Amino acid sequence: MILNFSVQNFGPVKEKQILSFEADSSTHLEDQYVITTQSGIRVLKLGLIYGANASGKTTILRALDFLRDLVLEPEEKKTAQLKFSPFLFDQDTPHNPSILSIEFIQKEIKYAYTVEFNKEAVLTEELTYFNPNKANIFRRTTDVENQFTEIKFGSKITVDKVYKKTLESNTLWNNTVLGGYLKTNIQINELRNVADWFEKHLKSLVLTNTELDTYVMGNISEKKIVKNDITNILRRAGFNISDIVIDEKEEDIPDELLEMFKERLKNKQVSLNDLINRGKVTALNLEFEHTVGGAKYSLPFLSESQGTQRYFGFAGLLAMMIKGSVIFPIDELETSLHPDLYNHFILSFLMNTKNSQLIATTHNREILDNRDIYRNDTIWFTDKNEDSATELYSLADFDSSVIRNTSSVYNAYKIGKLGGVPNTGDFYIDLNDEK
Numbered sequence: 001m002i003l004n005f006s007v008q009n010f011g012p013v014k015e016k017q018i019l020s021f022e023a024d025s026s027t028h029l030e031d032q033y034v035i036t037t038q039s040g041i042r043v044l045k046l047g048l049i050y051g052a053n054a055s056g057k058t059t060i061l062r063a064l065d066f067l068r069d070l071v072l073e074p075e076e077k078k079t080a081q082l083k084f085s086p087f088l089f090d091q092d093t094p095h096n097p098s099i100l101s102i103e104f105i106q107k108e109i110k111y112a113y114t115v116e117f118n119k120e121a122v123l124t125e126e127l128t129y130f131n132p133n134k135a136n137i138f139r140r141t142t143d144v145e146n147q148f149t150e151i152k153f154g155s156k157i158t159v160d161k162v163y164k165k166t167l168e169s170n171t172l173w174n175n176t177v178l179g180g181y182l183k184t185n186i187q188i189n190e191l192r193n194v195a196d197w198f199e200k201h202l203k204s205l206v207l208t209n210t211e212l213d214t215y216v217m218g219n220i221s222e223k224k225i226v227k228n229d230i231t232n233i234l235r236r237a238g239f240n241i242s243d244i245v246i247d248e249k250e251e252d253i254p255d256e257l258l259e260m261f262k263e264r265l266k267n268k269q270v271s272l273n274d275l276i277n278r279g280k281v282t283a284l285n286l287e288f289e290h291t292v293g294g295a296k297y298s299l300p301f302l303s304e305s306q307g308t309q310r311y312f313g314f315a316g317l318l319a320m321m322i323k324g325s326v327i328f329p330i331d332e333l334e335t336s337l338h339p340d341l342y343n344h345f346i347l348s349f350l351m352n353t354k355n356s357q358l359i360a361t362t363h364n365r366e367i368l369d370n371r372d373i374y375r376n377d378t379i380w381f382t383d384k385n386e387d388s389a390t391e392l393y394s395l396a397d398f399d400s401s402v403i404r405n406t407s408s409v410y411n412a413y414k415i416g417k418l419g420g421v422p423n424t425g426d427f428y429i430d431l432n433d434e435k
Contacts, residue, residue: 001035001043001357002202002327003103003110007063010098012056014087014389019060021047021357024377024396032350033375038108039132044378045353046346048333049361049392050413051382052422056390057361060382061329064359065205067100070115070122071198074179078147078172081119089388097123106197113194121147121173127194128154137190140177147173149180159188206330212313213301217246217284225319233315237344239308243289245298288312310336314345321349321356333360343367369410379409381420393419 001021008016023034023042035043051057066084075082087093101114110130116123125140136154143150149171153159159167163186171180178198181191206212219225227244234241286301288308301309317328334342342364349358367374379395395409398418412418 001037001105001325001355002359003041003043003105005060005064005103006099006101007060008099009086009093009096010063010066010100011059011085012054012087012384012388012390013059013063013392014090014093014387015391016099017060017390017392019047019049019359019380019392020377020394023375026375026377026396028371028375029350029373033378035355037105039110041105041110043105043357044375045350045357046378047357047359047380048367048374048378049359049380049382050363050365051361051420052384055382055384055420056392057382058331059390060392061205061331061359061361063100064102064202064329067102067115068198068202068204070117070176071178071195072182074175074183075172078174080174082117082174084119086118087389104197106193106201109193111194111197115176120144122176125177127177127190129190138177140171142173144173149173149175149177151177157188157190163188201326203326203328206313206317206328208332208335210313212316213286213309214284216313216316217286219316219320220246221248221284225316229319229323230312230315233318233348234312236348237311237315237341239311240290240292241288241308242291242296245287245289247285247287249285306336307338307341311341311345318345318348318352321358322352325355327357327359330358330360333362334364339364339366343373347373365410365413368413369408371409376409381413381418383419 003022004018004020006016006018007013021044023044033045035045037043049057049060070082084098086096086098097116097118099114099116101112103110103112105111112126112128112130114124114126116125121142121144122140123142123144125138127137128134129137135156137157138151138153140149140151142148149168151164151168151171153164166184166186167177167180167188170183171177178191178195181188182195216225216230220227220230227246231241231244287298288301288304290297290299301312304312317330320326321328333345337345343366346358346367349356368379377394377396380392381395382390382392385391395418409418413421
């Protein structure tokens, strides 16, 4: 579970901004929103980020996804640049390092991980843990001139000298130590635990154009999701779907698709050669069965409404979050969903999950009109300051002079008292050419 995540000098974020999942002292909706660890830390399941378009709310999620990729998808060549932009509306920030930090719980141990980097290299990297006292696991520094990585382990961490040399040689200057570790066959328990958290618990960012149907069908095929669970979730959401039918069949790979695979898998020759030799790919065909008047009818997935397609994907994510301990960042959660269905998804998540988290950006304001279904510390806003830099702040940061328990947060947000809304101008537009 994430405790907090901070971003500095990344995209529109200039100064350090912190997204926290540590619950405040409020006991409102405690049973639905708060997970209490064995050490007594109260962690929130949900974080919703509101803000105008281009205010930077998606950047918070992209930064988290970027950190995940730094760990799990290390660059293969030391000449490859990291794919991000620092804050550009300033004289100094394009030349200053960017910093991402995260604190999380893995197997009831609290970890803190910080990475400092520019486009060419990971400059410093530090991992600490609290068990129960704070102790350093490793600190990494990069000799930028010689493009060399040095790793120093903490006094409480025992690492064979050969393992240390192997790890340093596998950690390119544009890789993280954790990414370098995943390239090796060595075993260092503390690194394994943290790498497992990134791989098994923190999931990739879900965008509006993410093909969730493909992702969910793949997880069903690999038996990571039970098909009947998704059908049950869809029925509970009011969809007239009695069954999900998935057919698998092998098809010849078109030449243009094979060329694309060659490009993407050029550094993984074993997988590529196997694909070329087979010359075929397994295609999954998805249909929904509807029962109408006692008769059953099948409808192809692409013939269903956009809302049905979207919620099928969400049903798969929800099944994973209910049965496991996973974290899903989702951009524009409300896309293609009726407001009632949007609320149903959030409430289904809150009422049925025990160890999962959901982080989402949204424009849906209706939830703010009902204090019976949200806590102040789960609502966040992004806004641009006078330097055109993103600021992130919580509804819980406002004192009682702005928001009272009896006031309408929906109305306060709508009229701009909380920030995070577009600053629109006059409706009249004169397109006449001026000479």
